[in-house]
Structures are given as C-alpha cells and as structure tokens.
Amino acid sequence: MTDITATYSPEDNKLRLYASTRLDAETFGKVKGAGYKWAPKQELFVAPKWTPAREDLALELAGEIEPESMTMAERAEIKSERLAAIAENRKRDAETYARRADELSECFSGGQPILMGHHSQRKAEKTAEKMRSAQTKANDNLSAIGYWLYKAESVQRHANYKNSDRTRARRIKTLLTELRDVQRRINENYKALDLLERCTTEAQIRAFVGGGFASMNLYLSLSKDEITPQEAREQLLTAYRRRVNSSHYSRWTNHILGRLSYERTLLGRVTRFGGTLTPAILQTFARTHGADKPKATAHDGDRFTIESPAPLPLHIASGHTLDLDCEEWRDLMESVGYEVPAKKAGPPPILNFKAEKLWTKNRYHGTLITMRQVGMTKAEYKEATRFSNAWIDTSYCGQFRFKTVTDPHSKEAYYMRERVAVFLTDSKAHTAPEGIEPQEEAAA
Amino acid sequence: MRPDLYKPLAGALRLPVIPRRSDAPERIDFAAQAEPISIDKASECHVTPPHIAALMADQFDAPGDKQTLEPSAGTGSLARAMIEAGQSELELTIVERHIGLARGLASQFKDAGHVNRCFLEYAEEACGKVQFRQIIMNPPFSKVKAHMRAALSLLGSNGHGTPGELVALVPITYEHPDAYTVQELGPDTFATAKVRTKIIKIEQESEQ
Numbered sequence: 001m002t003d004i005t006a007t008y009s010p011e012d013n014k015l016r017l018y019a020s021t022r023l024d025a026e027t028f029g030k031v032k033g034a035g036y037k038w039a040p041k042q043e044l045f046v047a048p049k050w051t052p053a054r055e056d057l058a059l060e061l062a063g064e065i066e067p068e069s070m071t072m073a074e075r076a077e078i079k080s081e082r083l084a085a086i087a088e089n090r091k092r093d094a095e096t097y098a099r100r101a102d103e104l105s106e107c108f109s110g111g112q113p114i115l116m117g118h119h120s121q122r123k124a125e126k127t128a129e130k131m132r133s134a135q136t137k138a139n140d141n142l143s144a145i146g147y148w149l150y151k152a153e154s155v156q157r158h159a160n161y162k163n164s165d166r167t168r169a170r171r172i173k174t175l176l177t178e179l180r181d182v183q184r185r186i187n188e189n190y191k192a193l194d195l196l197e198r199c200t201t202e203a204q205i206r207a208f209v210g211g212g213f214a215s216m217n218l219y220l221s222l223s224k225d226e227i228t229p230q231e232a233r234e235q236l237l238t239a240y241r242r243r244v245n246s247s248h249y250s251r252w253t254n255h256i257l258g259r260l261s262y263e264r265t266l267l268g269r270v271t272r273f274g275g276t277l278t279p280a281i282l283q284t285f286a287r288t289h290g291a292d293k294p295k296a297t298a299h300d301g302d303r304f305t306i307e308s309p310a311p312l313p314l315h316i317a318s319g320h321t322l323d324l325d326c327e328e329w330r331d332l333m334e335s336v337g338y339e340v341p342a343k344k345a346g347p348p349p350i351l352n353f354k355a356e357k358l359w360t361k362n363r364y365h366g367t368l369i370t371m372r373q374v375g376m377t378k379a380e381y382k383e384a385t386r387f388s389n390a391w392i393d394t395s396y397c398g399q400f401r402f403k404t405v406t407d408p409h410s411k412e413a414y415y416m417r418e419r420v421a422v423f424l425t426d427s428k429a430h431t432a433p434e435g436i437e438p439q440e441e442a443a444a
Numbered sequence: 445m446r447p448d449l450y451k452p453l454a455g456a457l458r459l460p461v462i463p464r465r466s467d468a469p470e471r472i473d474f475a476a477q478a479e480p481i482s483i484d485k486a487s488e489c490h491v492t493p494p495h496i497a498a499l500m501a502d503q504f505d506a507p508g509d510k511q512t513l514e515p516s517a518g519t520g521s522l523a524r525a526m527i528e529a530g531q532s533e534l535e536l537t538i539v540e541r542h543i544g545l546a547r548g549l550a551s552q553f554k555d556a557g558h559v560n561r562c563f564l565e566y567a568e569e570a571c572g573k574v575q576f577r578q579i580i581m582n583p584p585f586s587k588v589k590a591h592m593r594a595a596l597s598l599l600g601s602n603g604h605g606t607p608g609e610l611v612a613l614v615p616i617t618y619e620h621p622d623a624y625t626v627q628e629l630g631p632d633t634f635a636t637a638k639v640r641t642k643i644i645k646i647e648q649e650s651e652q
Contacts, residue, residue: 008445008449009453010449010450010451010452010453011453011457050445055445065445065446065449066449067448067449067451067453068453069453069454069455070453070455071453071455071456071457072457073455073456073457073458073459074455074456074459076459077459080462084464087464091469094469094472098472101474107635108479108480112480112489112490112491112519112635112636113480113481113482113483113489113491113519113544113545114480114481114482114483115482115483115484115485115487115488115489115636116482116483116484116485117484117485117486118485118636120635120636120637121485124480124636128479128480135472135474138472138474139471139472139474142469142470142471142472143471145468145469146465146468146469149464149465149467149468150464150465150468152462152464153461153462153463153464153465156459156460156461156462157461159458159459160458160459160461163457163458254445255445258445258447258449258450259450261450262450262451262452265451265452266452266457
C-alpha cells in the first residue's frame with residue numbers, strides 16, 4: 001500500500017505529493033493528469049501552482065494537506081550543493097581529458113611527423129585525432145564548470161530574491177490583480193443572472209443570447225428555432241445559477257486572500273490609515289479588492305456607504321452595500337491588509353509674477369536657459385498660442401513653473417522668434433519666490 | 445484550504461550566498477602540444493628518440509665550436525642533442541630536403557646554417573669546398589650507403605689536428621671497414637618503424 005503525504009507551501013504556492021513507493025499506473029495517470037510533475041532529485045510530485053482540482057486530488061490521495069516542512073531557501077541550498085558537485089565532476093573530467101591529451105601528444109613530442117602512405121599513417125592520424133578530441137573535451141568540460149558554478153550560485157540568489165521585500169511587495173500587487181480577476185468573473189455572473197431574470201419577452205431573450213451571454217451552440221439553436229426562447233432562458237438560468245452558487249470562485253478567492261495574508265505577515269505590519277477618509281479613498285479600496293464600480297457616499301457626518309451593482313466581495317461585505325463609520329472603515333481596511341497609497345508629490349505651482357527674466361533648464365542636458373519676460377493680457381496670450389507652441393517650463397531652481405510662448409511682438413520670421421516667459425497682466429500676480437536666480441547668472 | 449496552511453514556515457527564508465562564479469577555471473591553451481605535420485613516407489623521417497640522440501651526441505670527443513653537420517635532419521632531434529651536449533649553434537649546419545620540416549628547423553635553430561635541399565646533391569656540390577669536423581646523422585635507411593658515402597666525403601679534421609668524427613644510426617646490416625659499433629639497438633627504437641639498428645662511429649683524417 002502506497003503511503004502518500006501531501007503538503008502545501010505558501011512560499012512558492014506549490015502542492016507536493018510524497019509517495020512512499022512507486023505509484024500504480026492509475027494513480028500515476030491521475031496525478032500527471034492533474035498537472036503534477038515528478039521531481040526526480042527530490043523524489044516527489046510537485047504541482048507548479050495551487051488549483052482547486054489539484055487540491056482535491058491531494059486530499060483524495062493523502063486525506064489531508066500538511067504544511068511543507070522545507071523552505072525554498074533550504075531546498076535551494078541542497079540544489080546548490082548538487083550543482084556544485086556537478087561542477088566538481090566536470091573539473092575532474094577536464095583534468096582526465098587534459099592528462100589524456102598530454103599522454104597522446106607524447107607520440108608527437110619529438111616532432112615525429114605523420115608519414116603519408118606509411119603503414120604507421122593510420123595509427124598516427126587516429127592518435128592525432130584522439131589528442132585533438134581530448135583537448136576539445138578538456139576545454140568543453142572547463143567551460144561547463146563555469147556554467148554549473150554560475151547555476152549553483154544563482155539558485156541561492158534566486159531563493160533570496162524570491163524572499164526579498166521588494167519582490168514580496170510586487171507579488172502582493174500581482175495577487176490583488178488575480179483577486180480582481182476572480183471577483184470580476186463573479187460580478188459578471190451575478191450581473192448576467194440579474195439581467196436574465198429581467199428578460200421575459202422573446203425579443204429580450206433573443207437580445208440576451210445574441211449579446212454574448214450564451215454559447216454559440218445555444219445561439220445557433222435559438223436562431224434555427226430548434227429551441228424556444230423560454231427553453232433557452234431556462235437553460236441559461238440553470239447555468240448561471242450553478243455558476244453563482246458554485247464554490248469554485250470562492251475557493252479561488254479564499255486561496256488568494258490566504259496567500260495575501262501570508263505575504264503581508266512576512267512583509268510587516270499593515271499601517272492603519274490615520275488620515276481623513278474620503279469617498280474616493282473608499283472607492284479605490286473597494287475597487288482594489290474587486291468590487292464592481294463601487295460608489296461611496298458620505299452621510300451623517302462620519303459615516304460612509306459603498307454601493308455596487310454586483311455583490312461586494314465576500315471578504316468586504318455580504319450584499320450590494322456596506323455602511324460603516326470612519327473607525328469601522330479603518331478597521332476593515334487594516335484587517336484585509338489595505339494601505340491607503342501615499343499621495344504623490346505633484347509638480348510645483350504655476351506662478352505669475354513680474355520679473356525681467358526667468359531661468360529654466362534644457363530638458364535634455366540640463367543647461368541653463370535664460371528667457372526674457374513679456375507682459376500680456378490673457379486675451380493676447382490666448383491669441384499668441386493660437387499659431388505657436390505654448391508650454392509650461394519648470395524654473396531652474398525647481399520651486400515653480402511659468403508659462404512660455406513664442407514672442408508675439410517679434411517681427412522676425414516665425415522660426416527665428418525667441419521663446420519668452422509670460423507675465424499675465426490681468427491675472428492675479430503672485431509673490432516672487434526667493435533665490436530664483438541661478439548662481440552662474442548671479443556670478444556673471 | 446485550512447487557514448493554518450498559509451502561516452509562515454519554520455525554516456530559514458534567506459540563505460548566505462556562496463560566491464562561486466569566480467572559481468571557474470580558464471581554458472587550457474594546448475598550443476604547447478605540437479600538432480603533427482604530415483609528410484610523404486618517401487622522406488623516411490623516423491625521429492631519433494631523445495635518449496638515443498643524447499647517447500649519439502656523447503660519442504664525440506668534445507663538442508664545442510667545431511664545424512658540425514646534421515644531414516637529413518628531419519625534426520632536428522640530433523641537432524638538439526648536440527646543442528644540449530655543448531655544441532655551438534653557430535657552427536652547426538643542418539640539411540633537410542622537405543620544405544615543411546626545413547621551416548620547422550629554421551624556427552627552432554635560428555643561429556644555425558640551414559640548407560633546404562637533398563643532402564646527396566648538396567654533398568656532391570660541396571665536396572672539396574667544405575669540411576666538417578663532426579657529423580651526426582640518422583640517414584634514410586633505403587639509401588643508407590649513398591648517404592654515408594656522401595657524409596664521409598665531407599668529413600675531415602677541418603684544421604683541428606684531430607680526425608673528423610662521424611656518428612650515425614644505421615641499419616644493423618650496414619658495414620663499413622672503419623666503423624666500430626657503439627651500441628646495437630632493439631626493434632622498438634622508433635615509434636613508427638620496427639627495425640634493428642646500431643650506432644656506429646667512424647673517424648677519418650680527411651676525405652677518402
């Protein structure tokens with residue numbers, strides 16, 4: 001009787017089957033069919049990633065799934081040693097071939113040439129060929145040493161890379177994307193079922209089937225009047241209800257949430273949001289976790305409600321809406337491991353103040369550009385920008401931005417006109433910041 | 445799956461990396477192992493083994509700055525043994541007919557005199573014009589008598605006041621009235637030919 005142990009490692013999201021003896025043909029076929037692969041060095045079957053079907057098979061064969069006892073780093077250590085041993089073997093082979101080449105070259109060491117036509121020709125040529133072959137093999141093996149040592153080191157580096165914080169942070173983003181993918185399918189099924197339940201007339205059902213919600217077979221059957229619209233509706237209702245009530249997607253969701261919790265545990269504690277909650281923040285939170293077009297509204301001072309056309313993700317709420325106060329929302333975000341992204345620093349403000357000239361940097365090589373300032377009204381500025389490029393430049397000091405335009409008062413040909421800074425005379429004038437003059441300019 | 449399966453594992457998550465890439469050895473340069481050249485069997489180039497060549501070089505009274513000839517030098521095994529025994533390379537003349545072998549000799553013995561032609565023709569032309577105090581040779585066995593005759597025509601005291609010396613590796617059947625056998629050699633002397641040979645030495649005052 002084969003004793004099978006099944007393990008799961010959240011570190012690499014792999015299921016493993018350890019069998020005490022060789023599997024019989026039927027079990028082996030099932031294991032291979034589920035996508036498990038035999039790892040000969042480790043003597044186990046490994047599934048490249050978790051799926052509900054692979055989990056079911058593991059449970060069927062082993063009874064229960066246990067936590068994996070060996071980490072990726074420990075496995076990498078063993079593999080690294082194995083690869084280093086291969087490098088050692090290649091080194092030994094290289095030395096053997098080099099020695100052999102040396103021995104064979106002794107036949108020619110005195111400079112004995114190959115005598116063409118002599119009875120010794122064939123033997124001498126074979127000896128020379130053997131010598132060249134041994135030389136080539138010696139160098140091939142020496143090259144292989146570098147390859148295997150590179151692999152041995154890379155295995156260790158790869159294990160560390162997989163466990164680095166930056167990789168873990170990116171993996172969390174990927175997991176959230178997967179979570180949204182699964183949730184999107186759930187939402188689509190709910191919305192399609194809801195729509196189908198409201199489609200009662202023949203025209204509505206035909207439009208539903210033709211709108212991409214049914215299979216091509218059903219569409220063709222309905223088109224050829226092989227089934228009635230009501231029969232098609234019943235078939236579709238059964239199919240969509242089965243999908244909505246299926247545990248398949250909920251298992252995926254729970255698995256991804258489990259992996260997220262593992263990754264977040266190792267990445268560090270989730271910071272509780274201490275800022276002011278806004279509907280936009282809550283909408284982003286709900287959308288990140290897969291809610292369908294969430295709409296957040298504030299009411300009664302510190303309460304917020306989120307509504308969605310499809311049921312909200314189960315780990316957030318049960319139903320289409322969720323109404324909580326600020327602290328409860330903060331608790332929820334912390335419990336599901338959500339951190340409100342820090343607001344990115346925007347560009348410096350666009351200032352309008354009177355000056356003789358302003359300075360900016362060449363956008364490609366950072367050299368100083370000095371611009372004369374020209375005063376004009378908003379109307380003149382608008383007119384000037386009709387036929388010329390106008391853009392906003394960042395000042396050389398980086399504290400502010402200012403408007404620039406091709407000089408509208410110039411009488412030169414268009415392509416020869418200088419670019420000038422703009423001061424809008426009929427707009428609000430700001431206070432000029434301190435220290436805007438570049439040092440090079442001040443020294444001059 | 446059970447929630448406890450998503451808990452961190454007990455073992456190490458990171459490991460110290462052992463730098464191994466720099467341990468990779470460089471490729472071996474086999475240039476030192478000579479690539480054999482191919483020549484026609486008519487050249488009868490059977491290289492004298494180094495220990496036999498050394499034995500032959502030891503037969504001369506005192507190698508030094510005496511005019512020395514190696515006819516049909518082949519790969520220069522005998523010339524090398526003479527230089528190792530103390531012979532000056534400047535007083536060494538090497539005759540070899542094969543262009544490939546002659547080129548190899550020229551690169552090995554840069555200070556020696558080189559003649560890239562048939563030794564029999566060379567001897568016929570040089571006879572009476574040049575004399576060598578020492579001749580060391582391993583002649584082609586099929587024309588051993590002609591080569592020995594030609595070599596003896598160039599042998600002489602060359603002003604040293606002592607008889608000229610010729611040491612040759614010849615087939616065991618070769619006979620010469622003035623020659624005495626230094627050593628008889630077995631059939632495994634050469635790598636490419638099974639033939640019984642002997643080392644002989646001839647001393648003569650001047651051309652016979």
